[in-house]
């Protein structure tokens with residue numbers, strides 16, 4: 001499992017249920033890593049997406065305590081609502097999971113259909129699943145956002161940088177994309 005996130009200099013992730021930065025080039029990067037694969041997100045992050053809907057072209061697994069596990073999430077208005085085909089990049093499906101054990105069992109059972117599992121936020125879900133991740137792809141903005149109310153968990157003691165891309169620029173913002181692998185225990 002891998003996690004993808006955009007953070008500021010202080011591990012800041014978001015404010016008022018929105019992202020801290022809207023980096024156009026980073027959207028392409030997110031797409032590259034998730035298209036045809038499966039993204040895992042919390043219900044608040046799903047609600048913050050355009051129209052509160054899952055992104056097309058990928059399976060979306062939603063962690064949400066208040067909905068029954070394994071049920072199609074009712075924002076999924078896709079041709080896959082009947083659960084027919086969720087293997088291709090044109091399809092998407094949303095499930096919700098009451099707890100992490102059921103989520104973990106589901107991804108093991110459906111391994112072949114789901115492709116890569118990409119943890120996509122928010123703060124609660126990164127914190128819950130960081131130990132399950134062996135790879136992190138972090139867009140690191142070299143600035144401190146003014147207002148932050150959610151943070152990525154501290155990870156640098158347990159992961160090593162294996163690759164770095166950048167610097168990239170969006171206006172005056174500089175950022176690098178760093179690939180981390182979990183340290184051997």
Ligand SMILES: NC(=O)c1ccc[n+]([C@@H]2O[C@H](COP(=O)([O-])OP(=O)(O)OC[C@H]3O[C@@H](n4cnc5c(N)ncnc54)[C@H](OP(=O)(O)O)[C@@H]3O)[C@@H](O)[C@H]2O)c1
Nearest residue numbers: 005006014017018019042044045065066121122123124125
């Ligand atoms: N910078 C980035 O890369 C990035 C990416 C994504 C999101 N974000 C930001 O992160 C913020 C949202 O993060 P957040 O922490 O508020 O919300 P979140 O992680 O999107 O969702 C939290 C939800 O997870 C559910 N949950 C908690 N524990 C669970 C468990 N053990 N099993 C199953 N579900 C569980 C809860 O559902 P219930 O509501 O049912 O209790 C909780 O409301 C926003 O500001 C967003 O913009 C940033």
